[in-house]
Amino acid sequence: MTGPGPRVAVAMSGGVDSSLAAALLVRTGVEAFGITLRLRPDGPALPGRGDTDVEAAGAAAGRLGIPHHVVDAREAFDRHVLRPAWEEYDRGRTPNPCVLCNREVKFGVLWEHARRLGAERLATGHYARIERAADGRPVLRRGRDRRKDQSYFLSGLSDEQLARIVLPLGDLTKDEARARARELGLPNADRPGSRDACFGTLDGSFAEALRARFGGAARGGRVVDRSGAELGRHDGLHRFTVGQRQGLGIARGARAYVLALDGASGDVVIGTWDELLCGGVEATLVRWHEPPAAWPARLEAQTRYRQPVVAAEVTGAGGGRLDVRFGERVAGVAPGQAIVFYDGERVVGGGWIDALRR
Numbered sequence: 001m002t003g004p005g006p007r008v009a010v011a012m013s014g015g016v017d018s019s020l021a022a023a024l025l026v027r028t029g030v031e032a033f034g035i036t037l038r039l040r041p042d043g044p045a046l047p048g049r050g051d052t053d054v055e056a057a058g059a060a061a062g063r064l065g066i067p068h069h070v071v072d073a074r075e076a077f078d079r080h081v082l083r084p085a086w087e088e089y090d091r092g093r094t095p096n097p098c099v100l101c102n103r104e105v106k107f108g109v110l111w112e113h114a115r116r117l118g119a120e121r122l123a124t125g126h127y128a129r130i131e132r133a134a135d136g137r138p139v140l141r142r143g144r145d146r147r148k149d150q151s152y153f154l155s156g157l158s159d160e161q162l163a164r165i166v167l168p169l170g171d172l173t174k175d176e177a178r179a180r181a182r183e184l185g186l187p188n189a190d191r192p193g194s195r196d197a198c199f200g201t202l203d204g205s206f207a208e209a210l211r212a213r214f215g216g217a218a219r220g221g222r223v224v225d226r227s228g229a230e231l232g233r234h235d236g237l238h239r240f241t242v243g244q245r246q247g248l249g250i251a252r253g254a255r256a257y258v259l260a261l262d263g264a265s266g267d268v269v270i271g272t273w274d275e276l277l278c279g280g281v282e283a284t285l286v287r288w289h290e291p292p293a294a295w296p297a298r299l300e301a302q303t304r305y306r307q308p309v310v311a312a313e314v315t316g317a318g319g320g321r322l323d324v325r326f327g328e329r330v331a332g333v334a335p336g337q338a339i340v341f342y343d344g345e346r347v348v349g350g351g352w353i354d355a356l357r358r
Helices: 016-027 053-064 076-089 097-114 161-162 174-183 208-213
Strands: 008-011 033-040 068-072 121-122 128-132 140-141 221-224 230-234 256-259 267-271 280-290 296-304 310-318 321-330 337-345 346-357
Touching: 008 016, 008 068, 008 097, 016 053, 016 174, 016 208, 033 053, 033 097, 033 337, 053 068, 068 097, 076 097, 076 208, 097 121, 097 161, 140 230, 280 310
Parallel strands: 008 033, 008 121, 033 068, 221 267
Antiparallel strands: 128 140, 140 346, 221 230, 256 267, 280 321, 280 346, 296 310, 296 337, 310 321, 337 346
16 A cells, blocks of 8 residues: 555554554555564463464454564564563562563564565554654653553653654544544454563563573572561562562561562562652663753653652762652652653653662
């Protein structure tokens, strides 16, 4: 199908969102084709999802009458996403593989294949928006549906990557997207969402599956309180994350939460809800999309996907380090997760959380 404008590759995951993105582009007359990454080992479809992701993407492309290409990215997925995720767990950190996957695989590996197939732009089903600044630079903004907004996952992309992205769903809500997909007769209109489906064949605990996959050691150690008093033992540091309440194996008479993981000693530190709350973080900068004009910068910060933003005062500490002070104490903040900075709807920067400030 040919038409005005650039030739656009659509990253089709098999879910309804990316399929609708393709459909909306086709309806505008854009020359589009689908491209799907094969990320998981071959096997049956995941429970409740019907056919496999590759088959579902192909069926949607067929319904739209556009070509569909499949790229075997399993080796790149292992190297850029799964192995680094295991290394983070092994260090006592909580990884964010989706942020890595977007930067290195979906907008890296997939784009290179799409470019060789003649694509000039890359469309996805993310709920976020791209606008242009006065100087023509791309500006990443939140999606209109704040419940589904996925700008957090795109915060690590470079300006070059953002400049070639097309995001057809940025102004839709999830409910509107489902309704549009049904109206257009897409075969996967009611299929479950595809987020995290790429990890679906790693049965059980994601961290434990990664340990087995890469032959890592399960590092046991102590369970201690904040004073260092031993309360028990555990059989694997990778099985815990900051904020966790279930599966601690410790009876204290009150709810206990994981406060910290010591990658050097293997200690798991637990405590009360009040002790879990932190007032800020130390972070390593990934990039500023819009560098602050003055320090300290007063922004909003988000430390996990779907966690509400909080007011934050950000100071550059040199060497790509950031000191972040929250306007209120926040729970469940974990080293290894992404921290994203907003000015209203605009994404202005992001980094990786290294340490908590209680």
